[in-house]
Amino acid sequence: EIVMTQSPATLSVSPGERATLSCRASQSVSNHLAWYQQKPGQAPRLLIYGASTRATGIPARFSGSGSGTEFTLTISSLQSEDFAVYYCQQYYLWPPLTFGGGTKVEIK
Amino acid sequence: QVQLKESGPGLLKPSETLSLTCSVSGGSINSYYWSWIRQPPGKGLEWIGYVYYSGSTSYHPSLKSRVTISVDTSKNQFSLKLNSVTAADTAMYYCARGGILTGFIYFDYWGQGTLVTVSS
Numbered sequence: 001e002i003v004m005t006q007s008p009a010t011l012s013v014s015p016g017e018r019a020t021l022s023c024r025a026s027q028s029v030s031n032h033l034a035w036y037q038q039k040p041g042q043a044p045r046l047l048i049y050g051a052s053t054r055a056t057g058i059p060a061r062f063s064g065s066g067s068g069t070e071f072t073l074t075i076s077s078l079q080s081e082d083f084a085v086y087y088c089q090q091y092y093l094w095p096p097l098t099f100g101g102g103t104k105v106e107i108k
Numbered sequence: 109q110v111q112l113k114e115s116g117p118g119l120l121k122p123s124e125t126l127s128l129t130c131s132v133s134g135g136s137i138n139s140y141y142w143s144w145i146r147q148p149p150g151k152g153l154e155w156i157g158y159v160y161y162s163g164s165t166s167y168h169p170s171l172k173s174r175v176t177i178s179v180d181t182s183k184n185q186f187s188l189k190l191n192s193v194t195a196a197d198t199a200m201y202y203c204a205r206g207g208i209l210t211g212f213i214y215f216d217y218w219g220q221g222t223l224v225t226v227s228s
Contacts, residue, residue, distance in 0.1 A: 001169070034214035036153075043202055043218035044153065055216060087153055091213045096168040097143075097155040 002026050002090050006100035012108040019075040021103045023088035028068045032092035035064055035073045038102075039084045047086075048073065075105070083107055110135040112203050112219035120226050126190040130203030130219055137161055137184045141206030141213050144177060144188045146199040147221075154199075158206055158213065159186050193226045200224075 003026040013019045023033065031051040036044035046055040048064035051071060061076040075082055088100040116128035130142070143158040157167035159177040167175050171190070179186040190197060200223050204215035 032211070036215070043204075043221050044215070045218070046214065046216045049212075049214045049216075089153075089214060091207075091211070094155075094213070095157070095166050095172075096170075097158075097213060099153040099155070101152045 001096060002029060002093055002098050004088055004090055004098050004100035006086075006088060006103045008103060009101070010104045010106060012106050013078050014108045015080060016077050017108075019078055019082075019105055021073040021075075021086055021105070023066075023071040023073070023100050025069045025071075025090055027093075029090040029092035031067045032090060033064070033066070033071050034089045034091065035062075036087045036089065037082075037084045038087065044087060078105070110205065110217045112205065112217055114201060114203050114219045114222040116222060116224070118223055118225060120193050120224065121228055122194050122226060123192055124226075126188070126193050126197065126201075126224055126226075128188045128201055128203075128222065128224070130186050130188075132184045132186075132205075137179065137181055137186065140208050142177075142179065142186045143204045143206050143213070143215065145202045145204055145215070146197075147202070148196075148199045156188065156190075156201075195226050198224065198226045 005024045033051045035048040038044040052064045085102045111133045138161045141158045144156040159179045174191045176189040200221040202221045203219040205217040206213040
């Protein structure tokens with residue numbers, strides 16, 4: 001099983017600032033990496049797939065990078081609606097498809 | 109716009125069978141992978157398994173002995189059965205659409221989720 005580890009668990013950021021979230025895979029997943037955003041009481045929403053491709057309708061302030069075992073999600077200028085929990089997911093090797101434990105982005 | 113909606117009992121007793129159905133609207137169930145994903149209260153996401161529109165399946169190894177996922181293309185639905193539930197199976201259960209191609213199973217459409225509680 002590929003273990004996905006996200007850091008930090010919680011990130012405190014002021015509105016307008018940049019947020020950088022990390023995701024590490026226990027073995028290479030090439031670029032088969034997706035990012036999701038989940039707000040309280042809602043289902044997750046796909047942000048990024050293929051490590052760096054934004055999903056339909058996702059604002060350009062969200063960007064993904066990385067390959068192999070190290071990945072980053074960057075939110076260039078945090079808006080109020082971006083405070084949420086973010087998950088990464090690998091789809092390189094399964095079963096199982098696996099998610100990271102999540103990073104909560106909170107208002108500083 | 110593709111929409112998914114879960115349905116099924118919200119309260120089960122230990123040892124019972126969890127049965128959920130996901131109804132897909134706004135698009136065909138054909139040509140995609142369809143997954144069930146769960147999230148215990150306050151915790152992260154766990155993939156349970158998927159069914160391809162053709163009927164082929166893949167399950168999380170830790171749940172494989174208790175899980176069956178099936179598809180009914182005539183009704184544009186797919187279903188989850190989880191046997192012998194315990195309190196550890198208490199979670200929000202989501203259905204989600206995966207990729208159209210093998211090797212690209214990320215989830216672009218999700219249901220709203222349904223909370224299943226296991227309690228005596």
